[in-house]
Amino acid sequence: MTIPDVYDTLTERLGFPGSKLLRAALEETLNPTEAKLVETLPGTVAEVAAKTSVPESEAKKVLDELYFRGMVVPTDSLDSRNAYRFHGRAVDVMDSVFINPRLDPNQGQTFGRKWQGFWKNEGELSFAAWLGGKEPRARIVPAYGAIKDLIGILPQENFHELLKTQELISVQRCACRMRADLSGDKCTHTRETETNHCLSFGPSAELFIHQGVGKRLTLSEAITLSEVIEKEGLVHRWVFRADASPSGMQHSGQCCTDCRIFQALVRGGLDFTSEWQKSRYEAYVTDLDACDGCQICVERCHFDAIQMDKIPGSKRLKAAVDPEKCMGCGVCVIGCGQEAIKMQVVRPPEWIPGVPAGSSI
Ligand code: SF4
Numbered sequence: 001m002t003i004p005d006v007y008d009t010l011t012e013r014l015g016f017p018g019s020k021l022l023r024a025a026l027e028e029t030l031n032p033t034e035a036k037l038v039e040t041l042p043g044t045v046a047e048v049a050a051k052t053s054v055p056e057s058e059a060k061k062v063l064d065e066l067y068f069r070g071m072v073v074p075t076d077s078l079d080s081r082n083a084y085r086f087h088g089r090a091v092d093v094m095d096s097v098f099i100n101p102r103l104d105p106n107q108g109q110t111f112g113r114k115w116q117g118f119w120k121n122e123g124e125l126s127f128a129a130w131l132g133g134k135e136p137r138a139r140i141v142p143a144y145g146a147i148k149d150l151i152g153i154l155p156q157e158n159f160h161e162l163l164k165t166q167e168l169i170s171v172q173r174c175a176c177r178m179r180a181d182l183s184g185d186k187c188t189h190t191r192e193t194e195t196n197h198c199l200s201f202g203p204s205a206e207l208f209i210h211q212g213v214g215k216r217l218t219l220s221e222a223i224t225l226s227e228v229i230e231k232e233g234l235v236h237r238w239v240f241r242a243d244a245s246p247s248g249m250q251h252s253g254q255c256c257t258d259c260r261i262f263q264a265l266v267r268g269g270l271d272f273t274s275e276w277q278k279s280r281y282e283a284y285v286t287d288l289d290a291c292d293g294c295q296i297c298v299e300r301c302h303f304d305a306i307q308m309d310k311i312p313g314s315k316r317l318k319a320a321v322d323p324e325k326c327m328g329c330g331v332c333v334i335g336c337g338q339e340a341i342k343m344q345v346v347r348p349p350e351w352i353p354g355v356p357a358g359s360s361i
């Protein structure tokens, strides 16, 4: 009988006992000494040293290296780092691997294949099962450029205003797009290695900046980035329960079909609204004559909510939005050079958590 080793223990602790695929990914991510130390967490550096018989100075050095790779999280303070914990979920270990800008591109391809192998064969379905049956954890915030001319926009759906509520903003690589890129399945929307898109705030931003994983953004830089994000056709996500206040807000994903949540929802046969609440807005084709049938909106819509219809008397196909499928992200509006598609408000202010009925600016 094989005696379980540290990798088996970590695989079990991360929720996949006996998984050879997760074990292979972990072996690629943590060398045997690192795995031995991580297995003893949570604990102080002195406790880790005592449990592993590794000299305390060496344990401190290894744990610090792991910290700057995002593998362990300090439980005291970012500066002293005398106590650490390991991640509780496999997905958090995976994300930490891929947002790290120090990941060597050549080595990264091996990481990419190993983690993608685990995720696609085991992690994704398990994640989909976890997602199902809960209330949405996030809501879609429409592209500001798609709604800016409309009357009555609430601050809670104005992405620029939401950014203004944050005292500290960081940007880092999107772990999902990096994993896709490094496993050979390149993102068709943007190049994450050239422009980073994933936004964090408050304590998360502080952690990422301290680790050298995230870059601090001024408000003006964050707003400029949000405009790039909208042009590239990525969708703003915001935490479901948050209003415009910073409390509890830590991350805002800028998503496309490479998003692991998006893919898990599709894989699990779940509706997008089981995880993401629609915005108050819906796209509609406002000028059929202006629509030249280019289909750019169809390509930009991540939710498959636009189809091209034959219209009597027209040689060109014309865009038509399916209101059931439309999540109100506004990405199609930004991409339409003919201004043939626009947004309209279809839900009351109280649709947004924390906003009282009858609210307006
Ligand atoms: S609505 Fe705009 S983007 Fe869509 S097909 Fe028509 S012209 Fe093209």
Ligand code: SF4
Binding pocket: 282, 283, 300, 301, 302, 303, 304, 305, 306, 321, 325, 326, 327, 328, 329, 330, 331, 332, 333
């Ligand atoms: S049609 Fe698609 S791209 Fe346009 S707002 Fe709706 S979900 Fe977004």
